[in-house]
Amino acid sequence: MSLATKAIKKSPWVYHVNVGACNNCDIEVLELLTPRFDVERLGVVLVGSPRHADALLVSGICTRQAAPRLQELYRSTPKPCVVFAMGACTITRGIFCGGYNAPRTVDEVIREVDPNAIIVYVPGCPPKPEAMILGVAKALAAL
Amino acid sequence: MAMSLSERIKEKLGAAALEIDQPLANRLYVYVPAEQIVAAVRGLYEGLGARFAILTGLESRSGIELLYHFCFDSEGMVVTLKTKVPTAFPEIDSIGPVLSGALWIEREVHDLLGVNFRGHPDMRRLLLSDDWPEGVYPLRRKYKL
Amino acid sequence: MPTESATAAVGLLASGGEAVQEALPASQLGSVGFYLALFAGCAALAAVAGMLSSWIDRKVTALVQARVGPPLFQPLWDLRKLMTKETLIPEGANRLAFVLMPLAALAAVALAATILVGNILWQNGLFRASNGLCGFGMIGDLIVVLYLLAVPSLALVIGASSSNNPFASVGASREMKLMSYELPLLLAVAAALTLASVAERRYARELQVQVDAQVPARSALHSVSGTEGPVAASVPLRFDRLLLMRSSGPDPAEEALGKLGGARVVELAGRIAAELKAAADQCQQWGTKYPPRASEIRQASKAGLVLTKRQQDALERGLRDKLEGAAQDASDQARALQARARSALVDGGLGRLSSELDAVAGSFANLAQGLDAAAKGKPDAESAAKSLEDAARRGAGLAGHLRDMRDAVAGDGARFAAARVAGAPLARAVRWDMPGRLAELLALALCVIVAVMCAQAKLGLVPFDCAEAETEIAGGVLIEYGGPLLAAWKLTRQMLLFLLPVFIGVVFLGGFRFYVPEGSGGASAWQAVVSVIKYVAILVVFVLVRNTNPRVRIDQAMRFFLGPMSVLAVLALLIAVFAHFLLGRVV
Numbered sequence: 032m033s034l035a036t037k038a039i040k041k042s043p044w045v046y047h048v049n050v051g052a053c054n055n056c057d058i059e060v061l062e063l064l065t066p067r068f069d070v071e072r073l074g075v076v077l078v079g080s081p082r083h084a085d086a087l088l089v090s091g092i093c094t095r096q097a098a099p100r101l102q103e104l105y106r107s108t109p110k111p112c113v114v115f116a117m118g119a120c121t122i123t124r125g126i127f128c129g130g131y132n133a134p135r136t137v138d139e140v141i142r143e144v145d146p147n148a149i150i151v152y153v154p155g156c157p158p159k160p161e162a163m164i165l166g167v168a169k170a171l172a173a174l
Numbered sequence: 175m176a177m178s179l180s181e182r183i184k185e186k187l188g189a190a191a192l193e194i195d196q197p198l199a200n201r202l203y204v205y206v207p208a209e210q211i212v213a214a215v216r217g218l219y220e221g222l223g224a225r226f227a228i229l230t231g232l233e234s235r236s237g238i239e240l241l242y243h244f245c246f247d248s249e250g251m252v253v254t255l256k257t258k259v260p261t262a263f264p265e266i267d268s269i270g271p272v273l274s275g276a277l278w279i280e281r282e283v284h285d286l287l288g289v290n291f292r293g294h295p296d297m298r299r300l301l302l303s304d305d306w307p308e309g310v311y312p313l314r315r316k317y318k319l
Numbered sequence: 320m321p322t323e324s325a326t327a328a329v330g331l332l333a334s335g336g337e338a339v340q341e342a343l344p345a346s347q348l349g350s351v352g353f354y355l356a357l358f359a360g361c362a363a364l365a366a367v368a369g370m371l372s373s374w375i376d377r378k379v380t381a382l383v384q385a386r387v388g389p390p391l392f393q394p395l396w397d398l399r400k401l402m403t404k405e406t407l408i409p410e411g412a413n414r415l416a417f418v419l420m421p422l423a424a425l426a427a428v429a430l431a432a433t434i435l436v437g438n439i440l441w442q443n444g445l446f447r448a449s450n451g452l453c454g455f456g457m458i459g460d461l462i463v464v465l466y467l468l469a470v471p472s473l474a475l476v477i478g479a480s481s482s483n484n485p486f487a488s489v490g491a492s493r494e495m496k497l498m499s500y501e502l503p504l505l506l507a508v509a510a511a512l513t514l515a516s517v518a519e520r521r522y523a524r525e526l527q528v529q530v531d532a533q534v535p536a537r538s539a540l541h542s543v544s545g546t547e548g549p550v551a552a553s554v555p556l557r558f559d560r561l562l563l564m565r566s567s568g569p570d571p572a573e574e575a576l577g578k579l580g581g582a583r584v585v586e587l588a589g590r591i592a593a594e595l596k597a598a599a600d601q602c603q604q605w606g607t608k609y610p611p612r613a614s615e616i617r618q619a620s621k622a623g624l625v626l627t628k629r630q631q632d633a634l635e636r637g638l639r640d641k642l643e644g645a646a647q648d649a650s651d652q653a654r655a656l657q658a659r660a661r662s663a664l665v666d667g668g669l670g671r672l673s674s675e676l677d678a679v680a681g682s683f684a685n686l687a688q689g690l691d692a693a694a695k696g697k698p699d700a701e702s703a704a705k706s707l708e709d710a711a712r713r714g715a716g717l718a719g720h721l722r723d724m725r726d727a728v729a730g731d732g733a734r735f736a737a738a739r740v741a742g743a744p745l746a747r748a749v750r751w752d753m754p755g756r757l758a759e760l761l762a763l764a765l766c767v768i769v770a771v772m773c774a775q776a777k778l779g780l781v782p783f784d785c786a787e788a789e790t791e792i793a794g795g796v797l798i799e800y801g802g803p804l805l806a807a808w809k810l811t812r813q814m815l816l817f818l819l820p821v822f823i824g825v826v827f828l829g830g831f832r833f834y835v836p837e838g839s840g841g842a843s844a845w846q847a848v849v850s851v852i853k854y855v856a857i858l859v860v861f862v863l864v865r866n867t868n869p870r871v872r873i874d875q876a877m878r879f880f881l882g883p884m885s886v887l888a889v890l891a892l893l894i895a896v897f898a899h900f901l902l903g904r905v906v
Contacts, residue, residue, distance in 0.1 A: 035403035041396035069386040071377070074393055080794030082407060082801035085400065095303035109404040109801045129319050131312035132303065 035111045036174040039085045042074040043171065045115075046084035046108070050101050051133065052091030055157040056118040060088055068160045075167070081107045086167075092120045092133040093140050101137070102144045113149045113170060114141055117163065119156040149174075179251055186221045190214040202253040208266050211242070211257050215269045218244050224253065229279045231287050233315050238264050238287055259289060268294040286313040358433045365432030369813035370394040372858055376816065379862040394813060401806035409799045413481035420478030421800070421807035427470035428814045434464055435821050439831050461826075465508065468822065471811050472498055472777065475786070479796035490795030493873045494786035497776055500880045504773040506888030507766040511826050513895040514759055758898035765891035767827050769884050771860055774819040776876065778812065780861060782868040783876050791870075820857035828853055 049057055063070045064077060078084050081104050093101060105114070114137075119125035121137040138150045153166035177185070180194045180202055190210040195203040206214045218224045224244035231240045242255040259266050268291035270277045280291045281300040288311035291297065299306070311317060373394045381388025408414055472494060479491035776783035787795040797808060824831055831850035871879070 035400075038396070038400040038403045042393065042400045044397075044400075066385045069381070069388075071381060071389050072387045074389060074396060076397075078794070079788075079792075080798040080801075082799055083794065083797070083805060085404070095305065107407070109407050111404070131317070131319055132301075 039111065039113070040171045040174060042076075043085045043113070043167070044076045044078045044083055045086045045088050046078055046081050046104075047088045048090070048101065048104055050089060050091040050097035050137070051094040052118070052120060056090035056120070059157045059160055059163065060090070060117065062160050063163060068164065070164065070167075073164075073167070082109060084108050084112065086113045086115055088115050088117055089121050089137050090117045091137075092124045092127050092130070093135065093137045094132050095134065098135065098140045101140055105141055105144055105148070111149075113151060113174075114138075115151045115153060115163075115166065115170070117153050118158055119154055122152050122154060125156055179246065179249060179253070182222060183218070183253065186217040187214050188217075190217065200251050202251060204253060204255050206255045206257050208257045208259050211240075211255065212267050212269055212272060214255055215242060216272050218253065218255070219272055222246070226273050226276060227252070229276060229283060231283050231289065231313075233261065233287065233313065237261050238289060240266065240283070240289065242269070264289040265292055266290075267292050270294055285311075287311055288314065357437065358429070361433040361436040362429035364436055365429065365814045365817050366810060369810070369815070369817040370398075372816045372820075373813040375855075375858060376862050376865075379859060380866050383863070383866045394809075398806050398810060401801075401809065402803050404802035406802045406804060407799075409483050411483040412799065413483075416477055416481035417799075418804065420474040420481070421804045421811065424471040424474035424811045425807050425814075427467045427474070428811050428818065431464055431467035432814060432818055434467070435818060435825065438825060439821070461508065461512070464822065465505070468777070468815070468818065469498075469501060471815060475796050475808075478800070479798075482799040484799050486792045486794065486798050487796055489792050490786045490788075490798070494796055496873050496877055497783060497786055499877050500773040500776040500783075500884070503769045503880055503884040503888040506885065506892055507769045507773075508826060510762055510766050510888065510892040510895040513892065513899055514762060756898075758894050762891045762894040762898060763827055765887050765894070767823065769888045769891065770823050770827060771857065771864075772884055773880070774823065775861060775864055776880070778815055778819060778861070780865045782864070782871045784870060785873045785876060788870060816858070816861075820854050820861070823857055824850075824853050 047057065047060055062068060063075070081087070085108075087104065087108060089101070091097070105112075116122055116137050120127065124130065124133050124136055127133055138148075138152075141148050141150060149170075151166055151170040153163055155162050158166070180196060183202070183204060184191055184194060187204070187206075190206050190213050192205040192207065195205075197203070204214070215226075219226060224246055227243040227245050229240065229242050231238060233239075237258045237260045240257050240259065242257075244253045244255070245251075246253065257266065264287070266289060268277075268280055270280065270291075270293065277294065277296065278300060280289075280294055281297060283289050284291060284294075284297060285299055285301050288309075302312075374389070374391055377393065378388040408417055476491045476494050479487040479494070482488075779787055785791075785795075787797055792798075797805065800808060821831070831853065833847040833850060
C-alpha cells in the first residue's frame with residue numbers, strides 16, 4: 032500500500048462528483064485548472080471516468096437520492112483512492128444541516144462502504160482554490 | 175383616467191376577490207376562496223396580462239395556505255393571490271389548464287405539503303427521493319426532522 | 320549525396336527484405352538472441368521517446384494556455400501510479416478481450432517501433448550488407464508497418480465493445496467510423512512510393528548524379544537530409560514490385576552497375592586481382608626454385624654482410640614470406656576493390672566510385688613500390704629481383720590502367736551528359752527537370768498535410784478525439800479501463816505519438832540521418848540537427864493543431880477525411896505520377 036500511495040503523490044488524477052451542491056464549489060474546482068492556479072504542474076488531471084481516478088472531489092450535501100450513487104462511484108474507483116470532501120456542505124451539510132433531504136454526511140455515506148476510507152476535509156463555503164490546493168498538498172504529504 | 179391596479183383587479187375578478195390588501199407600495203395581496211382560484215388566475219393572466227412568478231405554500235394553524243404570485247412588470251407590482259385549504263382535506267383545482275408552466279410547481283407543492291391538485295395531468299414525485307415514504311410531507315408542521 | 324544512400328527507409332520498407340534474403344549468407348542474419356535484444360531495445364527506446372513526446376505535448380499545451388505545465392517526468396509518474404492500482408474488470412464484460420486488447424495494442428506498437436527504429440539505424444549505416452541493403456532480417460514491409468500502426472485502433476474498438484458499458488459502445492462505434500482516415504493516409508503513402516520509384520530510376524540512369532556527387536554541397540537544399548528527402552524516397556524502391564506483386568526483382572546494385580557500364584569495372588577489378596595473384600605466385604615459385612648461390616653469399620660477406628647458414632635460410636624464408644605476403648595482400652585488395660566498387664556505386668554514384676578507384680590505384684602503386692623495395696633489398700636471387708621488378712612494373716602499369724579506366728568512366732559520363740544537353744532524345748529530361756522537381760515537392764507537401772491530419776486522428780487528439788470525449792461521454796472507449804490496463808493504453812498512445820512523426824519523416828521527408836559516411840558530402844552534425852528539427856516540428860504541429868481547434872462531431876470528421884483529405888491525397892498521387900513522367904524520361 033505504501034508504494035501505491037507514494038506513487039499517487041506525484042500524479043493524483045481527480046474525478047469531480049457533485050452530490051447536491053449549489054455549484055459554487057464546482058466552479059472553484061474548475062478554477063484550479065485555469066492558468067492562475069494550474070494544478071497540472073502538481074500532476075493533477077481531471078479525468079472523465081471514476082475508473083481512471085485516484086481522488087474523488089466530492090461537493091454537495093449528499094442527498095438521499097445521491098447517496099447510493101456516491102457509494103457506487105466509490106466502489107468503482109480502483110483502490111488506493113482518496114476522497115476529498117470539498118466545502119462545508121460535505122463536512123457537516125453546512126446551512127442545510129437538519130434538512131429533510133440529507134440525513135447523512137458524505138463521510139458517513141462513504142464509511143458505510145469502506146470503513147477505512149481516506150477522507151480529507153477542506154472547509155469553506157466555497158473553499159478558495161488556494162485552500163483546496165493546500166488541502167490536496169497536505170493530504171498527499173501525509174499519505 | 176388610469177385606474178389603480180387594485181381597482182382593475184377588483185373589477186376583473188369581481189366576486190373572486192374577497193379582499194385586497196396593499197401593505198407596501200408595490201405589493202398587493204388578494205384573498206381568494208379556494209373554489210374560485212382558477213377563475214381568479216384566469217382573470218389576472220388572460221385578463222390583465224400578468225406574469226406567473228411562483229406558487230408558494232405553508233401550513234398555518236388554520237389550514238394550508240397557498241400563495242400564487244403574479245408580477246406586473248410594466249408597473250413594478252407583485253400581486254399575490256392567497257387561498258386556504260383545510261389541512262384535513264387539502265384539495266384545490268389545478269391551474270394547469272390556464273398556465274402549463276405551473277404544472278411542475280404544483281407537483282413540488284404536492285410533494286412537500288401534500289396538497290392534491292385536482293385535474294393535474296401528471297402528478298408524479300418531483301423533489302423527494304425515490305425511497306421517500308408515501309404520505310410523509312416534510313414541510314408540514316408535524317414533520318419532525 | 321546523403322539521402323540517396325537510400326534512406327531506403329521507404330525503399331527498404333517496401334522491398335520487404337526479400338532482397339536481403341537473396342543477397343546474404345544465412346550466417347550474417349544474426350541469432351535469435353540478437354533479435355530479441357533488438358526488439359526489446361527498440362521498444363524501450365520508443366517508450367522513452369514516447370514519454371518525452373507526451374511531455375512535450377503537455378508542456379506546449381500548457382504554454383499555449385499561459386500555464387506552467389507538468390514537470391519532465393510526469394508521464395513516467397503517471398504510468399508508475401497506474402501500475403500500482405488495482406485492476407477492476409466490469410461485471411458482464413468479456414474478460415479475455417478486455418484484458419488482451421491493451422496488451423495486443425502495445426505489442427503491435429512495439430513491433431512497429433522495432434521496424435521503424437531499425438530502419439533509421441539502417442539508414443545511418445548499421446546493418447549493411449555488401450550490396451548496400453539491409454544486413455539483418457528485422458526490416459519490414461511498408462504494408463506491415465501500416466498494418467501494425469492500425470492495430471491499436473482496432474484493439475481499442477474491440478476492448479471498448481467488450482466493456483459492457485453503453486458509453487464505451489458509443490465510443491467504439493465512433494472510433495470505427497473515425498477509421499475512415501486510413502483511406503487518405505494510404506493514398507498519400509502511395510503517392511510517396513510513386514515518387515520514390517521516380518527518383519530511383521532517375522538516380523540509376525541519370526549520370527548527372529555523378530556531377531552532383533562531385534559537388535556535395537551544391538546548395539544547402541541538396542546536401543541536407545530532408546529537403547532532398549523527396550528525392551530520396553529514392554528508395555531502390557520496389558513500387559512496381561508492390562503493384563505487380565512480383566516476388567523478386569533485379570538487385571539494384573547490379574542494375575546500376577549494368578546501366579553504367581560499371582560491370583566493366585568490377586570485371587576489370589577481378590582480372591587485376593587474378594593477374595596480381597599470378598605474379599605473386601610466380602615470384603614465390605622463383606624464390607623457392609632459386610636459392611641464393613654460394614658466390615653471392617661470398618659477395619655479401621665481402622660487403623660486410625656475414626651470413627651464416629641460418630641467416631641464409633632466414634633470408635630465403637624472409638623473401639618467400641615477403642612474396643607470399645605480397646600475394647595475399649594483392650588478392651585481398653582485389654577482393655576489397657570489387658566489394659567497394661559495388662557499394663560505392665550504390666551509395667555514392669559514379670563520383671564516389673571514381674574516387675574509390677583512385678584510392679585503390681594509389682594503393683596498388685604503393686604495393687608496386689613495396690615490391691620494388693623488396694626486390695632491391697635482396698642482392699641475391701637476381702631472377703627473383705627481376706620478377707619483383709616485373710611485378711612492380713606491372714603494378715605501376717595496373718595503377719595507370721585503373722586511372723585510365725576511371726577517366727574513361729568519367730568521360731563516358733561527360734559524354735552522356737553532353738549528349739543529353741545537345742538535344743538527344745534525353746534532352747527533354749534535362750529541360751523538364753526543374754518543373755519535375757517542383758511537382759515532386761508539391762506532391763510531397765500535399766502528402767504531408769494529409770498525413771498530419773490522419774495522424775492526428777490516429778492519435779485520438781483534438782479535433783478528432785470524439786471516441787474518447789471526456790466531457791461528452793465520460794471517457795468513451797476507455798471508460799471501464801483502470802490500473803495497469805489503462806497504463807498499457809496510455810503507453811500505446813505515447814509510443815504512437817513518437818512513431819507517427821517518425822513514420823511521416825521516413826516516408827515523406829527523407830528520413831533521419833545522424834551519421835554521414837565520409838565522401839558523401841554534407842556535414843554530419845548539421846544532418847543530425849536537421850533530423851531532430853524535423854521530428855520536433857511535426858510533433859509541435861500536432862500539438863498546435865490540437866490546441867487551436869474544437870472537437871468535431873463524428874459525422875463532420877468522416878466527411879472531412881472522405882472528402883477534402885481524400886481529394887488532396889488523390890491530387891497528390893496524380894501530381895506524383897505527373898512528376899514521374901516529367902522526371903522519369905530517361906533512357
